[in-house]
Amino acid sequence: MGGNSTGYVFRLHTFGESHGPAIGGIIDGCIPGLNIDVEKVQNQLDRRKPGQSEISTQRKESDVVQFLSGIFEGVTTGTPIGFQLLNEDQRSGDYSNLKDTYRPSHADFTYEAKYGIRDHRGGGRSSARETACRVVAGAVAQQILDLANIKVTAFVSQVGSVRMKNDHPGIDLSGIDANPVRCPESSTAAEMKELIAQLMDEGDTIGGIITCHISGCPAGLGEPVFDKLHAELGKAMLSINAVKGFEVGSGFSSVSMKGSEHNDAIYNEDGKIRTRTNFSGGIQGGISNGETIWFKVAFKPVASIRKIQETVNSSGESQELSVKGRHDPCVVPRAVPIVEAMASLVIVDFCLRSQTINFNFKS
Numbered sequence: 001m002g003g004n005s006t007g008y009v010f011r012l013h014t015f016g017e018s019h020g021p022a023i024g025g026i027i028d029g030c031i032p033g034l035n036i037d038v039e040k041v042q043n044q045l046d047r048r049k050p051g052q053s054e055i056s057t058q059r060k061e062s063d064v065v066q067f068l069s070g071i072f073e074g075v076t077t078g079t080p081i082g083f084q085l086l087n088e089d090q091r092s093g094d095y096s097n098l099k100d101t102y103r104p105s106h107a108d109f110t111y112e113a114k115y116g117i118r119d120h121r122g123g124g125r126s127s128a129r130e131t132a133c134r135v136v137a138g139a140v141a142q143q144i145l146d147l148a149n150i151k152v153t154a155f156v157s158q159v160g161s162v163r164m165k166n167d168h169p170g171i172d173l174s175g176i177d178a179n180p181v182r183c184p185e186s187s188t189a190a191e192m193k194e195l196i197a198q199l200m201d202e203g204d205t206i207g208g209i210i211t212c213h214i215s216g217c218p219a220g221l222g223e224p225v226f227d228k229l230h231a232e233l234g235k236a237m238l239s240i241n242a243v244k245g246f247e248v249g250s251g252f253s254s255v256s257m258k259g260s261e262h263n264d265a266i267y268n269e270d271g272k273i274r275t276r277t278n279f280s281g282g283i284q285g286g287i288s289n290g291e292t293i294w295f296k297v298a299f300k301p302v303a304s305i306r307k308i309q310e311t312v313n314s315s316g317e318s319q320e321l322s323v324k325g326r327h328d329p330c331v332v333p334r335a336v337p338i339v340e341a342m343a344s345l346v347i348v349d350f351c352l353r354s355q356t357i358n359f360n361f362k363s
Helices: 039-048 094-099 108-114 130-146 188-202 229-238 251-256 332-353
Strands: 009-018 023-029 081-087 151-159 210-216 243-248 266-269 274-277 294-299 311-313 318-321
Touching: 009 130, 023 130, 039 130, 039 332, 081 130, 130 151, 151 188, 151 332, 210 266, 210 332, 229 243, 229 294, 229 332, 243 251, 294 332
Parallel strands: none
Antiparallel strands: 009 023, 023 081, 151 210, 210 294, 243 294, 266 274, 311 318
16 A cells, blocks of 8 residues: 655654554654654644544544654654554444445545455544544654744634635634634634534534644745645645645635736845735745745545435445444544644655755754
8 A cells, every 4th residue: 555655854654544453653854853842742632632522523532642763862863753642442333334335425435446455444544543643743843843933823714604704824823722613713713613513413514624824934945846835735735634625825716816916016124035915825936935824725524424325335236324433523623733734744844855944953
């Protein structure tokens, strides 16, 4: 099975299934001499883990990270960092009726079509449980970015038709974790929560959008042709379970603008080149321009619903299915740290590839 690794210099390889004994990963290319704050890593995991609020899945996983290698006395050694997260609350019996039945909009049929075999317990490798490994690596990456004062911050900007009035750079993001939806606008967050709770009661789900701001990035990150910065960010985001769309800066709304409206005017601010607006999303020609990088990630409704759906079994016979088990009515609140993690992995990889930023240091 290919496609389990990401990154060029700072690389992550993940392993494990939703209902196996554990999931985990190997981080390679991390700089030596970095003091790892394990509490910061755990905090990000706690923001992603199941059972954290009344509007999330009630599966209970402590998700305590266990570092196995690459860290000595709290400091990275430059060798591969191995880690694992034990699976503690599997209910594989919830999926016994799915052994020969394909769930609509899941990877059941496609996995079997590709490999001729699949783990039907919670989706196995295709489960979003795998994203906990990304959060661990992303939290390590963010601690490297902290050395350069680069900050990655994501938040929920839309659930269904309920959206923030403004999600552009410069808004107050201090209230992100003040509510279970992780929307910085308290009034909008209350509407989002009400909608999610309603659909949860109905046995249905809803999608949403996460906006991400990356501040402090220097100009010059990214490669101008196939490895454009926004192309790598897009690939990283689209690799997250349930993601169906990605746009950077003005994105799809730019098609209705004139060039005279969309162009970001350039000026000199005390010797630093700046832009008056930021429709480019902080990236031009595939390379960061020093402004805040911002993008949006669209998540589809969670595919596991209690409502009766039409499907077939592995013999092609028609079936009706109601998906049992414990699932999120809306994935975006728990996906915020996943988006931050994937963005951090991309940015730190480009930082380490760049000759303009030097992370060689001793603790």
